Amino acid sequence: MEETQENPLEFNSRIDLKNLQEAVEKIKAELGKVIVGQHDMLEMLIISILTDGHSLIEGVPGVAKTLTAKLLAKTLAVDFSRIQFTPDLMPSDILGTSIFNVKTSEFEFKQGPVFSNIVLIDEINRAPAKTQAALFEIMEERQVTMDGTEYKMQPPFLVFATQNPVEQEGTYALPEAQLDRFLFKINVPYPSLEEEIHILENEHNRKDAFVLDSVTQVLNAKQIAEYQHTIKQIIIESNLLKYIAAIVDNTRTNANLFLGASPRASLAIMNASKALAAMNGRDFVTPDDIKKIAPSVLRHRIMLTPEREMEGITADKVVQQIIETIEIPR
Structure with a gap:
């Protein structure tokens, strides 16, 4: 009897996930040299890389939003650029502009800072609608059209954007169409008391060492592409696809919501x-994977009715209610 119950959760994976798992653990270890706690944010950002999706990171100032994104980019052997969004920023400041070359008597396109692999946009909600609209094409189609010419982005191409939820002066609400282009909206909480003490100890012990120098590269562009391909092979059963569809469909008919998810x-x-399953060494998706992922995917894609907003109900609470309402596949 004991023999049949020993290691009941063991199974033979049909997809080799060992290298992917090791790479994820190495990235977490590198970031752990500097970042204390924030495990959910780290996990979601790594999933963003594995699924080739952009992430919006929201939190009060000082909770290491920008630092985490910069450190994560440092673990990847790819190009990185950082753009500080301001109210006077123009689309050409991001995408680039055509400059007249006197020698050739022709206009030449000079690429802007968005032509990179990992693009960190700091305080994305500080730029006006015209500048935000400049990101629509590049985030969805991975290309920039300038003067009738298409300029393709080199893979991987990911946007990590940060925003402050509490400081309203000089900020603009992001358009729904732009929010929909972000795979995740990641909420970053304050650290716990123990984590804050650990942060202080780390900073004290670091002395004059530069933070970014403590992180080494783990993955290159070729490996990222291979792991992104591996993620697509992860198995998901038809009843789980129906489960996902039911959750999203509920957002469109829910009485608490004015706008549902697409x-x-x-x-x-x-x-x-699929990415979460692979990171946990499984070649198949479970309902728990979906339940864990759903809030970060849905919270920025739904809009509460005015009545529910006045009652103080949050998007996360509605999503949780929806997940609890939908029957879990067996």
Whole structure:
């Protein structure tokens, strides 16, 4: 009897996930040299890389949003650029502009800072609608059209954007169409008391050492592409696809919501669930993967009715209610 119950959770994986798992653990270890806690944020950002999706990181100033994104980019052997969004920023400041070359008597396109692999946009909600609109094409189609010419981005191409939820002066609400292009909206909480003490100890012991120098590269562009391909092979059963569709469909008929999620949300939950399963060494998705992923995928894609907003109900609470309402596949 004991022999049959020994290691009941063991199974033979049909997809080799060992290298992917080791790479994820190495990235977490490198970031752990500097970042204390924030495990959910780290996990979601790694999933963003594995699923080729952009992430919006929201939190009060000082909770290491920008630092985490910069450190994560440092663990990847790819190009990185950082753009500080301001109210006077113009689309050409991001995408680039055509400059007249006197020698050739022709206009030449000079690429802007968005032409990189990992693009960190700091305080994305500080730029006006015209500048935000400049990101629509590049985030969805991975290309920039300038003067009738298409300029393709080199893979991987990911946007990590940060925003402050509490400081309203000089900020602009992001358009719904732009929010829908983000795979995740990651909420970053304050650290616990123990974590804050650990942060102080780390900073004290670091002395004059530069923070970014303590992180080494783990993955290159070729490996990232291989792991992104591996994620697509993860198995998800048809009853789980129906489960995802039911959750998203509920957002469109829910009495608490004025705006529901689009089919892009369903695809995001499916792909991110596959990545989470692979990171945990499984070649198949479980309902728990979907339940864990759904809030980060849906919270920025739904809009509460004015009545519910006045009552103080949050998008996360509605998503949780929806997840509890939908029957879990067996």
